[in-house]
Amino acid sequence: MNDIHRMGMVLPFPNKQTYIFICLFTLIIGGYNAKAQDNKVVDVTTKGIQIGQQVPDITITSIHNYKTNSAKISDFKGKLLIIDFWATWCSPCIAMIPKMDSLQKQFGDKIQFLSVTYQIEKEAMPFLAKLEEQHKRHYNVPVVVADKDLHKQFPHTTLPHYVWVGADGKVKAITESQEVTIANISKMLSGNAEIAKKSDFKIAYDRSKPFLINGNGGDGSNLLYHSVLTKFTEGISPNYSRTSLNNNSQGKIIASNIPLVLIFRMAYGGYDKYYSPSRCILNVSDKNSLSSEKNGMEYMDWLRKGNGYCYELIVPPNLSARMFEIMKNDLSNFFPEYISKAEKRKVKCLVLKRTSNSDKIKSRGGQPSIEFSPFGFDVKNSRLSTIAMRLEVLYMQNSPYPIVDGTNYDSTVDLKIDAKISDLTALNKSLSKYDLKFEVDDYITDVLIIEDKQKSTN
Incomplete structure (x- = not known):
């Protein structure tokens, strides 16, 4: 299971100035916002309507895929109403759409799923239409777009988020997606369900200021340098980021509540490389201390049990270009039990190859541009190596193999691909018109x- 499904979405770095990898689906829309002076850990879900409380009979507007374009909460009385808070960028949310549709058909009029997003119609509905086109299946679950009212009633910070409203109009459960099962729905309908409650912890934390000084790290106005390592700190969303490739600017690296392997990956990636999970070789006796295949709350519990760390490095402008070397030294000092190194090795890779000598990809020039979505990409006047990196960083990060450009093509290209990118067969079919193809093969790559230090020494 990759970083996206365990912790959230990983965003590709847009340029050499700044990249941010956000490792948890985080969303606060009209709900609880921690104030700067409040440094207590708060469960955001406790700020809204609680289990056992009556849901106000609010009017829901902008409903699609439903008999009317508006409805009241009371219109669903007599049914189990399961409100699904989602977004188009949330992979686990998208994975739940077919499941909800199947559950809706199985239980019929006894239940009603209602998918709710803060996103506007032109963002959400074309995405769902494309999803149905890809799956060759229509989904009957009603969709509410541009919502504010339900988000205010049920604040949360992570997606997907589910609120179960009973036939009497009272909240019966607040859960993660794992709890949305046939068994739990059946128990809820029979009136004897005990479903694990989802908690979204939030603490006031300003990433623009130093960490752990004066409640948040102070204002940083006089700070020249610091390096901080802590164990898992409740209330801070998993995150890692870096800023500054400018010798006139302060350099900063943040790694919050993430496993050790991700901190190593960041240190060796530096400003211009990306070490995906498929590029990491863990030759250690206890891999569980570095990474985990757990998901959801189990994964967060694993981080809490001594496997999650917070690291922050701030350096003055004259050291900004060297901050990743400093970070590597810190890791060597903090974790002397490990030896780490980056090198080129011949390993199994997913290699982009040309299938003929006919040049069907050479760019016609113009402004360079790269537009990607889960359903294809449109590339103009750009390098094939850039495409391979974008696929590995985000859209094909499930690949067990590093993704590399093995074409040795020196010119820029124009490509327009219309295919579900995560489906290698479909992707290759679309690439074939350009005489290109991805194949698993041995390739020398980073x-x-x-x-283990002892193993390396021996």
Whole structure:
């Protein structure tokens, strides 16, 4: 299971100035916002309507895929109403759409799923239409777009988020997606369900200021340098980021509540490389101390049990260009039990190859541009190596193999691909018109190796 499904979405770095990898689906829309002076951990879900309380009979507007374009909460009385808060960028949310549709058909009039997003119609509905086109299946679950009222009533910080409203109009449960099952729905309908409650913890934290000084790290106005390492800190969303490739600016690296392997990946990636999970070779006796295949709340519990860390490095402008070397030294000092190194090795890769000598990809020039979505990409006057990196960073990060450009094509290209990118067969079919193809093959590429110090010494 990759970083997206365990912790959230990983965003590709847009340029050499700044990249941010956000590792948890985080969303606060009209709900609870922690104030700067409040440094207590708060469960955001406790700020809204609670289990056992009556849901106000609010009017819901902008409903699509329903018999009317508006409805009241009371219109669903007598049914189990399951409100699904989602977004188009949330992979686990999208994975739940077919499941909800099947559950809706199975239970019929006894239940009603209602998918709710803060996103506007022109963002959400074309995405769902494309999803149905890809799946060759229509989904009957009603969709509410541009919502504010339900988000205010049920504040949360992570997606997907589910609120179960009973036939009497009272909240019966607030859960994660894992709890939305046939068994739990059946128990809820029979009136004897005990479903694990979802908690979204939030603490006031300003990433623009130093960490752990004066409640948040102070204002940083006089700080020249610091390096901080802590264990898992409740209330801070998993995150890692870096700023500054400018010798006139302060350099800063943040890694919050993430496993050790991600901190190593960030340190060796530096400003211009990305070490995906498929590029990491863990030659250690206890891999569980570095990474985990757990998901959801189990994954967060694993981080809490000594496997999650917060690291922050701030350096003055004259050291900004060297801050990743400093970070590597910190890791060596903080975790002397490991030896880490980056090198080129011949490993199994997903290699982009040309299938003929006919040049069908050479760019006609113009402004360079790259537009990607889960359903294809449109590339103009750009390098194939850039496409391979974008696929590995985000759209094909499930790949067990590093993704590399093996074409040795030196010119820029124009490509327009219309295919579900995560489906290699479909992707190759679309690439074939350009005489291109991805194949698994041995290839020399960059890898990150982490070994036990004792094993390496021996």
